[in-house]
Amino acid sequence: MRQALFTVAENERIADGIYQMTLAGDTSAFSAPGQFVNVKLDGFYLRRPISVCDYDGNTLTLIYKVVGGGTGAMSKLARGASLDLLTGLGNGFDLSKSGDTPLIVGGGVGVPPLYRLCRDLSAQGKKPTVILGFNSEKDLFFLDEFKRIAHGVRVATADGSFGEKGFVTDVMRTVSDYSYFYACGPIPMLKAVCRTAETDGQVSLEERMGCGFGACMGCAVETAEGAKRVCKDGPVFTKEALKWQI
Amino acid sequence: MADMTVNLCGLRLDNPVIPASGTFGYGAEFAELYDINILGTFSFKGTTKQARFGNPTPRIAECSAGMLNSVGLQNPGIDEVCGKILPAMKKYFEKPVMANIGGFSIEEYVYCCEKISQAENVGLVELNISCPNVHGGGMSFGTSPESAARVTEAVRKVCKKPLIVKLSPNVTDIAAIAKACEDAGADGISLINTLLGMRIDIKKRRPVLANKKGGFSGDAVFPAALRMVYEVYEAVKIPVVGMGGVSGVDGVIEMMMAGAAAVEIGSANLVDPFICKKIIEALPGRMEELGIARLADIVGAAH
Numbered sequence: 001m002r003q004a005l006f007t008v009a010e011n012e013r014i015a016d017g018i019y020q021m022t023l024a025g026d027t028s029a030f031s032a033p034g035q036f037v038n039v040k041l042d043g044f045y046l047r048r049p050i051s052v053c054d055y056d057g058n059t060l061t062l063i064y065k066v067v068g069g070g071t072g073a074m075s076k077l078a079r080g081a082s083l084d085l086l087t088g089l090g091n092g093f094d095l096s097k098s099g100d101t102p103l104i105v106g107g108g109v110g111v112p113p114l115y116r117l118c119r120d121l122s123a124q125g126k127k128p129t130v131i132l133g134f135n136s137e138k139d140l141f142f143l144d145e146f147k148r149i150a151h152g153v154r155v156a157t158a159d160g161s162f163g164e165k166g167f168v169t170d171v172m173r174t175v176s177d178y179s180y181f182y183a184c185g186p187i188p189m190l191k192a193v194c195r196t197a198e199t200d201g202q203v204s205l206e207e208r209m210g211c212g213f214g215a216c217m218g219c220a221v222e223t224a225e226g227a228k229r230v231c232k233d234g235p236v237f238t239k240e241a242l243k244w245q246i
Numbered sequence: 247m248a249d250m251t252v253n254l255c256g257l258r259l260d261n262p263v264i265p266a267s268g269t270f271g272y273g274a275e276f277a278e279l280y281d282i283n284i285l286g287t288f289s290f291k292g293t294t295k296q297a298r299f300g301n302p303t304p305r306i307a308e309c310s311a312g313m314l315n316s317v318g319l320q321n322p323g324i325d326e327v328c329g330k331i332l333p334a335m336k337k338y339f340e341k342p343v344m345a346n347i348g349g350f351s352i353e354e355y356v357y358c359c360e361k362i363s364q365a366e367n368v369g370l371v372e373l374n375i376s377c378p379n380v381h382g383g384g385m386s387f388g389t390s391p392e393s394a395a396r397v398t399e400a401v402r403k404v405c406k407k408p409l410i411v412k413l414s415p416n417v418t419d420i421a422a423i424a425k426a427c428e429d430a431g432a433d434g435i436s437l438i439n440t441l442l443g444m445r446i447d448i449k450k451r452r453p454v455l456a457n458k459k460g461g462f463s464g465d466a467v468f469p470a471a472l473r474m475v476y477e478v479y480e481a482v483k484i485p486v487v488g489m490g491g492v493s494g495v496d497g498v499i500e501m502m503m504a505g506a507a508a509v510e511i512g513s514a515n516l517v518d519p520f521i522c523k524k525i526i527e528a529l530p531g532r533m534e535e536l537g538i539a540r541l542a543d544i545v546g547a548a549h
Contacts, residue, residue, distance in 0.1 A: 046308045208304040211516035215271040217320040218306035227299045
């Protein structure tokens with residue numbers, strides 16, 4: 001973990017209530033896709049944990065949904081604004097388990113951290129297939145970006161306004177030859193994905209956090225190895241470790 | 247040269263800054279960020295006899311200038327703390343640490359305090375009779391002078407280190423409870439634990455916290471905490487550890503002027519993990535500006 005000041009380079013709306021923010025600053029604390037940052041916003045006591053979509057030597061890309069006052073204020077930050085971030089938080093995804101043809105499943109605002117995961121898997125010569133789920137076409141984002149880095153991309157929308165009508169799990173059932181899976185999205189979706197999956201896999205959880213770095217025990221999840229902190233021991237857990245797999 | 251040392255129940259601390267229980271884990275996460283040996287000491291996450299998961303999530307909420315938690319004493323239990331965590335702590339914290347103990351019965355408090363107070367690197371025991379997030383224990387002991395005295399007396403008999411009793415602000419007369427603890431043998435008093443509060447999600451029409459109510463802390467509670475420290479200082483002769491909404495060097499000094507011999511920093515650690523380091527580094531300069539040569543001299547100066 002590091003605490004660092006970042007400068008907003010871009011902050012624009014890319015779908016209904018969804019914003020993409022690019023920041024310049026020290027990204028040296030990141031070591032794996034699926035890690036997150038904790039963002040200090042003026043006028044709000046607690047920081048806001050936001051998953052990292054992508055990063056390089058000195059830029060960071062966050063995609064976030066406006067869900068309340070804090071993320072609302074974040075969406076209004078202009079280019080040049082300064083942001084205090086805790087960086088390199090959480091464990092991130094373990095790529096070593098992926099096999100050659102991993103399946104990546106994302107739902108809504110759970111999609112962003114899977115982008116860097118997909119990019120890294122492809123860079124290793126793996127052939128990731130991506131399933132993205134959204135409620136409706138107006139919520140869809142990053143499809144073209146995933147198409148550039150994935151072996152294949154399929155989209156499910158709950159209302160059928162784009163791609164295949166239904167849930168990500170409906171699409172999952174038509175994909176047979178995947179070696180492993182990675183998923184991020186709402187808890188009900190993750191549970192359904194774990195039930196549907198034919199292989200082992202990893203899921204990234206979301207929880208209300210106090211500190212984001214393991215000090216307060218605010219975010220906790222029961223696992224096969226006892227209580228774990230989503231922020232520090234996670235947010236990525238294996239399907240086998242989570243008690244709600246069945 | 248500014249003298250920041252304070253004496254807490256016979257233990258000499260390099261400075262009065264103590265991260266509060268529940269906001270600092272076992273110190274390891276902070277030790278990755280800075281050398282935590284600069285702290286006066288720290289109070290680690292409350293320990294109970296059995297391992298506890300705590301309450302269901304969500305157990306964190308926010309409010310203006312503060313937060314609420316309903317963690318509910320998540321901890322791995324006394325055997326794991328004494329057997330593994332405390333020995334491992336010696337690698338990154340060389341000073342005597344403050345062990346915070348929670349419980350659900352006098353027998354449990356006695357068992358845990360006796361055991362943990364024998365640990366070599368425990369210098370002080372903080373008896374938490376004020377956790378608002380557990381039923382059938384915790385705060386119920388801290389809400390009447392009689393029950394607070396009963397548990398203090400029983401623990402004092404077996405506790406091998408100075409015993410500091412941590413009080414709840416959710417009472418009508420905190421000074422009377424402090425006095426009862428002093429009379430029962432407490433070596434010090436710490437206050438305040440969190441104020442009982444709640445938030446409601448107006449879209450869902452339901453409490454934000456799964457446990458409905460939780461402990462309210464952060465900058466917003468500072469005036470209430472300061473008032474209670476002031477009152478308790480007048481009621482007892484034993485040292486008082488002040489806490490509640492302290493997030494800067496001036497808050498530390500204010501708490502000490504109200505009567506605190508040392509000051510715990512809580513929620514602020516969650517927002518700024520470097521806050522205790524910043525306060526310790528800012529103290530000498532602020533003391534000089536205020537004409538304070540020896541920090542211990544200002545304890546109770548506002549009375």
